Amino acid sequence: MRILYLEDEPADAQLVERFARLTHHQVTIVSTVEQARATLENSPDLILVDILLHRSRGGYAFVSELRAAGYTKPIIAVTGLALPHEVKQWYEVGFTEVLTKPYTIQQLAEVLNRYSS
Amino acid sequence: MQDYDIQTDLTDQRRDYLKFVLLITLWGTVFIDCIRANMMINPFQESEWPVWFGLPLVLASSNELRRRGRIALGAWVYLLGVLAVLSVLLFEYGPGLDLYLAFLGIMVVAFLLVDRRSVPYLSALILGVMYVLTVQHNGVLPTIPLLIMPTAFAVLLNVVLNIHAANALEMVYWATDIQRKDTRRAEAFYQQKEQLNDALLQVKHAKSRLEIMNVKLEEARNQSERASKAKSVFLSNMSHELRTPLNVIIGYTSSMLDMPEMYDGQPLPSAYRSDIQLIKDNGYYLLNLINDILDLSKIEAGKLELHCAPVDMAELFRGVIATSIGLVKDKPLQIRPDFPDDLPAVWADAMRVRQIILNLMSNAIKFTPSGSVTLQARVEEGRMRVSVIDTGIGIPEHALAHIFDRFEQAERDTDKHYGGTGLGLDISKQLARMHGGDLMVHSTVGQGSTFSFTLPIVEQSVALPEKTQPAESHVRTLAVPPETLASTVLLVEDEASLRDMMRRTLEGAGHVVVDVQDGSQVLDLASGLLPELIILDIRLPNVNGWELLAELKSDAETSAIPVIVCTVSDDQDRARELGAALYLQKPFSPDELLACVEAFLPQTVISGKGEA
Numbered sequence: 001m002r003i004l005y006l007e008d009e010p011a012d013a014q015l016v017e018r019f020a021r022l023t024h025h026q027v028t029i030v031s032t033v034e035q036a037r038a039t040l041e042n043s044p045d046l047i048l049v050d051i052l053l054h055r056s057r058g059g060y061a062f063v064s065e066l067r068a069a070g071y072t073k074p075i076i077a078v079t080g081l082a083l084p085h086e087v088k089q090w091y092e093v094g095f096t097e098v099l100t101k102p103y104t105i106q107q108l109a110e111v112l113n114r115y116s117s
Numbered sequence: 118m119q120d121y122d123i124q125t126d127l128t129d130q131r132r133d134y135l136k137f138v139l140l141i142t143l144w145g146t147v148f149i150d151c152i153r154a155n156m157m158i159n160p161f162q163e164s165e166w167p168v169w170f171g172l173p174l175v176l177a178s179s180n181e182l183r184r185r186g187r188i189a190l191g192a193w194v195y196l197l198g199v200l201a202v203l204s205v206l207l208f209e210y211g212p213g214l215d216l217y218l219a220f221l222g223i224m225v226v227a228f229l230l231v232d233r234r235s236v237p238y239l240s241a242l243i244l245g246v247m248y249v250l251t252v253q254h255n256g257v258l259p260t261i262p263l264l265i266m267p268t269a270f271a272v273l274l275n276v277v278l279n280i281h282a283a284n285a286l287e288m289v290y291w292a293t294d295i296q297r298k299d300t301r302r303a304e305a306f307y308q309q310k311e312q313l314n315d316a317l318l319q320v321k322h323a324k325s326r327l328e329i330m331n332v333k334l335e336e337a338r339n340q341s342e343r344a345s346k347a348k349s350v351f352l353s354n355m356s357h358e359l360r361t362p363l364n365v366i367i368g369y370t371s372s373m374l375d376m377p378e379m380y381d382g383q384p385l386p387s388a389y390r391s392d393i394q395l396i397k398d399n400g401y402y403l404l405n406l407i408n409d410i411l412d413l414s415k416i417e418a419g420k421l422e423l424h425c426a427p428v429d430m431a432e433l434f435r436g437v438i439a440t441s442i443g444l445v446k447d448k449p450l451q452i453r454p455d456f457p458d459d460l461p462a463v464w465a466d467a468m469r470v471r472q473i474i475l476n477l478m479s480n481a482i483k484f485t486p487s488g489s490v491t492l493q494a495r496v497e498e499g500r501m502r503v504s505v506i507d508t509g510i511g512i513p514e515h516a517l518a519h520i521f522d523r524f525e526q527a528e529r530d531t532d533k534h535y536g537g538t539g540l541g542l543d544i545s546k547q548l549a550r551m552h553g554g555d556l557m558v559h560s561t562v563g564q565g566s567t568f569s570f571t572l573p574i575v576e577q578s579v580a581l582p583e584k585t586q587p588a589e590s591h592v593r594t595l596a597v598p599p600e601t602l603a604s605t606v607l608l609v610e611d612e613a614s615l616r617d618m619m620r621r622t623l624e625g626a627g628h629v630v631v632d633v634q635d636g637s638q639v640l641d642l643a644s645g646l647l648p649e650l651i652i653l654d655i656r657l658p659n660v661n662g663w664e665l666l667a668e669l670k671s672d673a674e675t676s677a678i679p680v681i682v683c684t685v686s687d688d689q690d691r692a693r694e695l696g697a698a699l700y701l702q703k704p705f706s707p708d709e710l711l712a713c714v715e716a717f718l719p720q721t722v723i724s725g726k727g728e729a
Contacts (some may be wrong), residue, residue: 080360101364
């Protein structure tokens with residue numbers, strides 16, 4: 001499975017990258033929306049998006065834009081913006097699922113496994 | 118505006134009459150004197166002097182009095198003066214038509230000048246003077262016409278005067294009266310207008326004051342909205358900023374502890390294990406603290422809304438017990454469900470009620486080194502009392518009053534020992550109050566504590582929905598995805614690593630796993646939880662697995678639950694005999710386990726929002 005992960009926090013990115021490599025997924029980590037747009041050409045199977053990038057909600061805008069353009073593949077929010085009304089907002093803009101930080105490696109595994117089949 | 122005064126007006130009128138009469142008389146006198154002078158009559162002749170000198174004197178004094186405002190006196194002086202002059206002439210020359218006409222003229226003048234009540238007397242006086250002087254001069258009464266005509270004239274004059282003047286006066290008085298009333302009305306109107314103007318002014322003032330106040334209120338409201346918004350933004354930022362580093366702590370420690378594959382298969386050296394676990398636990402402590410603070414700030418801002426619906430409590434209790442068992446860890450502690458099967462539904466916010474009960478359960482487990490923690494429910498007086506009863510260390514009496522305070526545990530140093538944020542009871546109490554009840558506590562040191570609260574029971578007529586799901590349970594953790602109908606599996610296995618593998622495998626497939634390491638609680642849990650499946654290890658430290666299986670199958674409540682027996686020995690026949698649904702021989706792979714389990718559990722439903 002090709003995974004695109006938009007994340008500006010290197011430590012978080014590294015954890016996902018390590019886990020995904022273990023399960024033989026191809027992970028591309030990008031830290032800006034521009035890079036993410038460019039990487040979309042590889043047509044990833046799953047996109048993970050951190051919503052707050054460099055102090056602005058770039059991830060949110062990115063996904064809203066993607067969904068508006070008719071993108072239908074699963075997109076998972078991986079974010080620390082986890083208040084109930086915020087999570088509701090993420091589902092509304094078109095995220096398939098929300099994985100709130102902090103998560104355990106098991107929770108990450110569970111989510112990725114669900115989409116790898 | 119002044120009242121109209123008829124008297125003033127009459128006086129003014131009399132003054133004008135008097136002036137007019139005086140002028141006429143003056144010109145008349147001059148005219149007569151001129152004629153007399155032309156006739157070469159000596160003014161000093163005895164009978165002529167009153168006309169030459171008397172009349173001007175009378176006229177002058179009357180006019181002087183008139184000028185001074187003494188109108189009445191002036192009029193009397195004129196009338197009596199002229200009467201005297203006429204009397205002298207009558208006395209001297211005897212009666213004649215011209216003199217009689219002069220007497221009648223003065224009577225008419227009297228009518229104009231004096232009070233009308235005096236006119237009859239004055240007429241009588243004038244007639245009397247005329248007749249007496251005529252008699253004295255002629256020795257006989259005047260001829261009939263001369264006698265009758267003035268008398269008739271005087272009578273007629275008086276009659277006309279009385280009738281006419283009375284009517285006229287009446288009309289004048291009537292008109293004046295109306296005018297007076299109008300004046301009063303006008304004045305009243307004027308006053309009312311003034312008052313209205315005053316009132317209008319006051320209204321204008323009040324309006325401007327109100328406008329000022331509105332502006333201030335608007336400002337205050339904007340300010341408080343801004344403050345509230347700023348607070349929300351702050352809370353959101355704080356939550357995010359704390360969760361970000363926590364993700365590194367919890368994510369990495371959990372992978373170090375549970376996923377050695379990520380480290381080229383090198384397991385974490387056991388010497389580090391407990392320390393890493395400690396770091397992870399403290400990470401969770403901080404996460405709970407964030408959630409509790411957010412809850413409290415919401416409650417305090419009055420922004421926490423309950424999403425109430427009929428809740429099937431038995432189902433909710435089973436979920437809570439499943440989670441609670443996971444909290445027990447290695448203590449000799451039993452979790453006991455104690456509620457009737459036919460529990461009525463309650464009207465409550467399922468997520469918040471779960472939060473209260475879980476908080477009470479985790480507290481009880483934390484403070485109970487051994488014994489039991491019982492989750493009890495009873496129906497009383499239209500409400501359901503939910504109690505969590507433990508056999509723990511108890512709370513000393515002096516501390517009971519403070520345990521609901523923030524950051525307060527019975528002993529200052531207990532938090533080091535037992536952990537916990539110290540906010541849970543405060544939140545639970547407030548949530549219980551929002552459900553119309555209160556959180557109560559009874560405790561005896563050394564014997565244990567009981568925390569209880571009540572929930573309103575739903576009327577029988579309200580139908581319970583097929584499946585009550587906590588609306589926002591996915592927010593805290595993704596262990597149970599939002600739209601999954603999870604099955605509960607009771608897992609009995611004493612070997613830790615195997616149990617761990619099985620639990621993870623089952624949870625990975627979306628099931629809720631309640632795992633226990635010995636057989637002592639199995640019967641209680643099976644009847645309390647009514648799991649969809651039981652996986653039973655036969656070799657258990659304290660009880661015989663076969664006996665356990667037999668008991669499960671003989672109990673009416675649990676006999677229908679499929680049991681998968683797993684053990685190293687090959688006793689497939691015995692298992693069948695005792696009612697086991699399947700026999701799984703150790704060792705087995707996760708995939709084999711899943712294949713067995715799937716046969717007995719309804720397919721997990723995951724309806725993703727997009728294309729999963």
